[in-house]
Amino acid sequence: MLSSSDLNPNFTLNTQPSSTVDKPIIAFNITAQINEKLTPSTFPQWHAQFEALLIGYDLLDYVEGTLLCPSSSGTTTDELCKLYWVRQDKLILSVILASTSPSITPLIATAKTSHEAWKKLKNLYASRSRTRAMQLKEELTLIQRGHRSITEYLHAVKTLADEIAIIDHLISDDDLTFYVLNGLGSEFQEIVAPIRARESPLAFEELHELLVGHKAYLRRLKQQHNNW
Numbered sequence: 001m002l003s004s005s006d007l008n009p010n011f012t013l014n015t016q017p018s019s020t021v022d023k024p025i026i027a028f029n030i031t032a033q034i035n036e037k038l039t040p041s042t043f044p045q046w047h048a049q050f051e052a053l054l055i056g057y058d059l060l061d062y063v064e065g066t067l068l069c070p071s072s073s074g075t076t077t078d079e080l081c082k083l084y085w086v087r088q089d090k091l092i093l094s095v096i097l098a099s100t101s102p103s104i105t106p107l108i109a110t111a112k113t114s115h116e117a118w119k120k121l122k123n124l125y126a127s128r129s130r131t132r133a134m135q136l137k138e139e140l141t142l143i144q145r146g147h148r149s150i151t152e153y154l155h156a157v158k159t160l161a162d163e164i165a166i167i168d169h170l171i172s173d174d175d176l177t178f179y180v181l182n183g184l185g186s187e188f189q190e191i192v193a194p195i196r197a198r199e200s201p202l203a204f205e206e207l208h209e210l211l212v213g214h215k216a217y218l219r220r221l222k223q224q225h226n227n228w
Contacts, residue, residue: 023084025084025087025088026088028091028095030098034046034049034053034095034099035049037099038099038121039101040103040104040128043121043125043128044167045166046099050099059088059092062088062089062115063092063115064118065119069085069113089113089114093111093113096108096114096117096121097109097117100121107121107124129168136160136167140160140171143156143160143183144183144185145185146185150211151212153183153184154180154204154207154208161179173201173202173204176204176207177195177202177204180207180211181195181196184211188211188214191211191214195210
């Protein structure tokens with residue numbers, strides 16, 4: 001019969017008697033679970049990935065500082081609970097340090113807890129993320145298709161929207177459609193008006209299909225015209 005650690009190689013268990021600590025100590029597999037090292041320009045992606053990992057293991061309270069180290073009254077049970085918290089927190093701190101680039105690690109090397117390291121990183125890079133979000137929103141507002149294919153143009157718009165979603169907030173289907181239509185140019189004028197007149201929002205995939213189909217239609221018309 002397989003053990004819990006055999007079934008999931010991404011964490012190891014430190015089984016303790018049920019009278020002390022019910023939950024196992026969770027040790028991370030940094031190479032398998034964190035593929036985006038933190039650099040000065042990747043905080044939004046790193047933060048999203050790391051936060052999702054902590055939520056998955058029910059450990060987010062450690063870094064957010066809402067699960068504090070238990071005080072001890074000197075009893076064996078209290079001491080074991082405190083030891084458990086310290087060990088788990090140190091493992092989280094260790095993986096935070098291991099997932100940062102060499103230029104960032106020294107900035108949090110003196111942190112004693114995972115919450116202290118997490119807070120320092122947010123203070124250092126959250127404001128930069130807001131500035132980046134404003135830049136991306138401006139790019140999204142001004143983006144034009146130009147000489148790009150419709151697929152390349154839609155990919156560029158979606159890339160900007162996805163990065164904004166990581167840093168700031170999700171772009172709605174209506175807003176995404178608005179940005180796409182604004183930058184299409186006169187070639188797509190015939191299809192823009194019907195899309196704008198729709199009462200229900202278009203999913204990005206539906207918008208992509210409509211515009212690619214319209215481009216194919218325009219291409220066929222051009223070929224027919226050249227054959228006359």
